[in-house]
Amino acid sequence: MTLKEFFDLLAMNPEILIFFFIACPLTALLAWLLGRGEGHISPWKYLYSYLIYVVCIPGIFAVTLNIYLFLFERQSVFEADIWTQILPIISMIATLMLIRKNVSFDQIPGFGKLSGLLLIIAAILIIMWFLDRTHIIAITFVPFYQAVLGFLITLAIAMYGWRKLTAAK
Template identity: 50%
Template sequence: MTLRDVFEAVSGQPILLFLLLTAMPTGAFLVSLWSGETADEIWKWRYVYAVLVYFVCIPGIFAVTLNIYLFLFERQSIWDMNIAIQVLPILTMVGTLMLIRRKMPFTYIPGFGKLSSFLTLIAAVMGILWFIDRLHIYAITYVPFSYIVVGFVALLIIIRFAWNRIF
């Protein structure tokens, strides 16, 4: 089974996907109602918020990465977008994060910094790969492959360090 087969199977059942994805903002809304108004009551629910953030960000980040890949590398037309796979997870992620942010700052949610670091790493890798794809470099070189891998990892570390210093 390929990823295309999985996407076709999920697209064949859009109601199930819609119900699964809308369960997260609904859950965030219900948790925000149940968590109370005082800071101590809200603080007790931080791990529930963390679970909701991870459940909504993993498909959302995957959809963002898939869209970037399809539009930059595969040259997919915007008219060929699959709404259920490419748009709905992003809208669900944004909506859920907005609901959670109204109740609790992201700095208090355990592990949220790891998600933003992961997204930064994905963006850096996609940017580097897009840049390499645009250069159309086809060269035969005598440089050992291990040096190229070390250079790529060093470039990722520099990008990560620069991103942390900027933000």
């Protein structure tokens, strides 16, 4: 089964996706209503940590997939699948906004690792986009120092993201 076949299967049977991506913000809303002002206390912060990972991993994947499809595959925005490309992002944003109302992200275990992962993914996508646009032949038209400078800046962003991902707090 390819990734496209898997997404097609999910698009034909979206009930599980709809339930999952509606349940995450509703759980965050319920936790916000029941534990106002207590988000930094042990049971709540681990629930929030679980919710963040459960909703952010598919959300970040959907953002990355959308960037790839729109930049590299030249997919039209009108062909975007609502269930696999848009709903995870909306659910991620809604869940993070609800969690943020009750607790600071600095107090949630492991939240910094997600931002490090996002920086690494962004740096890799920038490198891929740069290589796709240059076609390696067109790099002769770009001054060598600019190509090296762009690579070093992207590498620095990736290294910063990696440090943030692997840093222990």
